[in-house]
Amino acid sequence: MRKKPIERHQTLREKILETIRESILKGNLKPGEKVAEPELAERFGISRTPIREAFRQLESEGYLTVIPRKGAVVTELSERDVSEFYAIKSILEGYAARLAARNLSPRDIDKLEQINKRLEQLAEEGDVKNFYRIHNEFHDLFIKASGNEKLAELIEQVGMKFNRLRMASLSLPGRMEISVAEHRKIIAAFRDKDGESADNLVSRTAALGGKVLIQSMGGSHSHKDAINLLDEAVDI
Structure with missing residues (x-):
């Protein structure tokens, strides 16, 4: 009762x-x-x-x-807020990926692939809300596998404060598809136990999120520039 x-x-x-x-x-x-x-x-x-x-x-x-x-x-957000957050996110999550590359088991990597397949479906459906939730699971898995509890706590604290920015970035046209494609490359680096590549890929993905969000903050013209930046990212 x-x-x-x-x-x-x-x-x-x-x-x-x-x-x-x-x-x-x-x-x-x-x-x-x-x-x-x-x-x-x-x-x-x-x-x-x-x-x-x-x-x-x-x-x-x-x-x-x-x-x-x-x-x-x-809350009013400035380009500086966005730039500073994604700079921090890029460094912290990149380092977590570098550490995780030597710790992730084959089962962990298989789970990352399963999560990314689900993300691909959600991107096709345009379901940003559930994509955001599952996207967090992908990152949480390798961050936990870094084995550094203080690093994981710090990433969680910073990420919670800027949930709005992360959701806004994923809401941009084409952003979810880019995320799925980047995850495939990150998974490949994990399979190869290539910590340097994993670090670079995760850092680059975070930096891209910040760049496209900043581009989109200046009105319709800037929004088009953000979409163009995402299109270019496919070929990186």
Whole structure:
């Protein structure tokens, strides 16, 4: 009897999170715009407490900034934010891949291939939300295999703060397909136990994510430049 309210509460919370995330990613909620608690409370038929809990979660992911006595507003992101995050991501995950290359078992590598096949299906379906979730599983597997717990914790902490950037990058046309293609090369490097190549490939993929996102931030013309950059990446 006690489980039902908990399950319902979690479901509502996830709906609130998804609604706000998608509104921000699609541009319906603009940077600096306030996210109204009363409207969400009325829409979902709930009190403001679970909404505030969702706001705190979205703040930790980089979507919102909660300002005392003002409420939650959409976080404004600069090109510098993007550039700095992807520089860090490139270095940390590249190093994790280098370490993982000597630790991954044949079974681990087979699992990476299975995950990437699933990602290929999701890319064909245009399912960004589930692609993002499974994409994390791919990276989590080799990061864990690095054997460096502090490195894995650091990557998780940095990644959580910039979930919004990662989702936005994967949402760009053609970005998911590029990710799948890059993963194939990374898997091949893992099979060869080639840590240097794995490091370079993972670093390059992260750097590409940052470049295309920066290109897309300047309007329709820049968005086209981002797509052109992705097209060029296929031939790298």
